[in-house]
Amino acid sequence: MTAALAAPLFPTPGLLERLRPHAAATALTGCDGCPARALAVCQALADADMDEFGAIGDQQRFAPKEALFRQGDDADAVFTITSGMVRLYRLLSDGRRQILGFLLPGDFIGLAPDERYASTAEAVTPVAACRFDARAYATLAERKPRLLASLRRAAADELAAAQDHMVLLGRRSADERVAAFLIALRQRLAVRGGGAVTIALPMSRQDLADHLGLTIETVSRVISRLARERVLLVVPDGVRVLDAQKLQALAAA
Amino acid sequence: MTAALAAPLFPTPGLLERLRPHAAATALTGCDGCPARALAVCQALADADMDEFGAIGDQQRFAPKEALFRQGDDADAVFTITSGMVRLYRLLSDGRRQILGFLLPGDFIGLAPDERYASTAEAVTPVAACRFDARAYATLAERKPRLLASLRRAAADELAAAQDHMVLLGRRSADERVAAFLIALRQRLAVRGGGAVTIALPMSRQDLADHLGLTIETVSRVISRLARERVLLVVPDGVRVLDAQKLQALAAA
DNA sequence: CGGCCTTTTGATGTACTTCAACCCCTGTGG
DNA sequence: CCACAGGGGTTGAAGTACATCAAAAGGCCG
Numbered sequence: 103m104t105a106a107l108a109a110p111l112f113p114t115p116g117l118l119e120r121l122r123p124h125a126a127a128t129a130l131t132g133c134d135g136c137p138a139r140a141l142a143v144c145q146a147l148a149d150a151d152m153d154e155f156g157a158i159g160d161q162q163r164f165a166p167k168e169a170l171f172r173q174g175d176d177a178d179a180v181f182t183i184t185s186g187m188v189r190l191y192r193l194l195s196d197g198r199r200q201i202l203g204f205l206l207p208g209d210f211i212g213l214a215p216d217e218r219y220a221s222t223a224e225a226v227t228p229v230a231a232c233r234f235d236a237r238a239y240a241t242l243a244e245r246k247p248r249l250l251a252s253l254r255r256a257a258a259d260e261l262a263a264a265q266d267h268m269v270l271l272g273r274r275s276a277d278e279r280v281a282a283f284l285i286a287l288r289q290r291l292a293v294r295g296g297g298a299v300t301i302a303l304p305m306s307r308q309d310l311a312d313h314l315g316l317t318i319e320t321v322s323r324v325i326s327r328l329a330r331e332r333v334l335l336v337v338p339d340g341v342r343v344l345d346a347q348k349l350q351a352l353a354a355a
Numbered sequence: 356m357t358a359a360l361a362a363p364l365f366p367t368p369g370l371l372e373r374l375r376p377h378a379a380a381t382a383l384t385g386c387d388g389c390p391a392r393a394l395a396v397c398q399a400l401a402d403a404d405m406d407e408f409g410a411i412g413d414q415q416r417f418a419p420k421e422a423l424f425r426q427g428d429d430a431d432a433v434f435t436i437t438s439g440m441v442r443l444y445r446l447l448s449d450g451r452r453q454i455l456g457f458l459l460p461g462d463f464i465g466l467a468p469d470e471r472y473a474s475t476a477e478a479v480t481p482v483a484a485c486r487f488d489a490r491a492y493a494t495l496a497e498r499k500p501r502l503l504a505s506l507r508r509a510a511a512d513e514l515a516a517a518q519d520h521m522v523l524l525g526r527r528s529a530d531e532r533v534a535a536f537l538i539a540l541r542q543r544l545a546v547r548g549g550g551a552v553t554i555a556l557p558m559s560r561q562d563l564a565d566h567l568g569l570t571i572e573t574v575s576r577v578i579s580r581l582a583r584e585r586v587l588l589v590v591p592d593g594v595r596v597l598d599a600q601k602l603q604a605l606a607a608a
Numbered sequence: 609c610g611g612c613c614t615t616t617t618g619a620t621g622t623a624c625t626t627c628a629a630c631c632c633c634t635g636t637g638g
Numbered sequence: 639c640c641a642c643a644g645g646g647g648t649t650g651a652a653g654t655a656c657a658t659c660a661a662a663a664g665g666c667c668g
Binding site: 528529569570572573576591 | 655656657658665
């Protein structure tokens, strides 16, 4: 139904390219040319330290739905996402799910390395990630104050994001949740060099619902209505922001 | 109406004593005899380091409703609570409030010292806290790896708690929220040497509602019903757990 | 005792969920 | 080439958990 309108805007140039691993083109060893280099925790390290750093980590790839780790597993590794998107979630015993966040290139997982993982991390798109042995990583961090400082900043950011999300879940309406989520994701994609108008949504509606504390139907209805009101344009695997101001107003900061 | 039942159980021996500052009895200088010593981040320091540590911090007292800091203020200090209870919250522009957490003795605030505080910290009861200059604290931490490690653990714990709360807010019913909250608070009080059956609730119903993402009426109704069903006994400034098993079942982990 | 604020309880309203049907792809096999 | 099964998404109708509105019932401090 939006096809007539959508057509002239297509094809979006490489909507999800930046989220996808760049084929086998990238050499899997070393941090040179890592697409997440400028974003990640590792940027804190001097070039001289990178060899040592690269030595304890190795690139891994994950297919969609494949888990980086599962809730309850021994927490023996930490990760930096280099491409793709990861969902981090917790399950209740009866199957209810809360997605804690969607991770993008440059994001770090494992700031809270307790004995066991408290949540599951699963690839949404094909994912590439640097995997580090948790123990080796911790040891290295102890000797590199700049890395440690960088980790602290990452932890601070993540905590702030978690608090934002608590406000969203506790005190916002369905419309506000969707709008606020889209604005936040757009911001994060923009930092990573994504276009500023098209927001990639490679995750399913169920994923969105489980992140926003809603049902799949409510998410669908809200997005449909925003499209009808010409705030958004629904495109495959994403949305285009037609009226950023209105979207902002809906988010009700 | 619960008076007949409640009477024999009263008076609860010093229900809130542990949350209250011990009058002027405590000398305000130094960390010796600090009631939070065993719990706080500072426990990581060797006795030898404590002088230096004590030098950059000073004890402050706050009356109920008084702010330790406010959302938007320059983030120039961090705190360790030594007695009392603090609520940490964020406000939306239209006045809606989300309480991110209630802080108890030993808890640390300021793990995310960005430029400005992203939330407000306000005394619920009379509060005593160690205030540290943020810059001096950071400098000291750089030179004391054990303190840094302790901060990391604190950050990890806080992040895990935030994630727990996201699950609560996003995916749990009103009954489950109240039950899960009470169990978690009971656990935290128990660690701090509180009794295991009586849960201190010095905060208002409005505070509870704003923490649990509910309204004051819903909180009141749920607690009333739990009392009617003999799961809880409502006492002044708290509740007594009569049927821990049932409460646990209601929380639906 | 009387005023004020918090809490409780009741009656009504509604935003979101639940249930259900249908659509639209994409893939598979005859 | 089309049939059709199956999964994700949208849309509609009905239900419900919680919110809102309203009023009464405590506590607390003058």
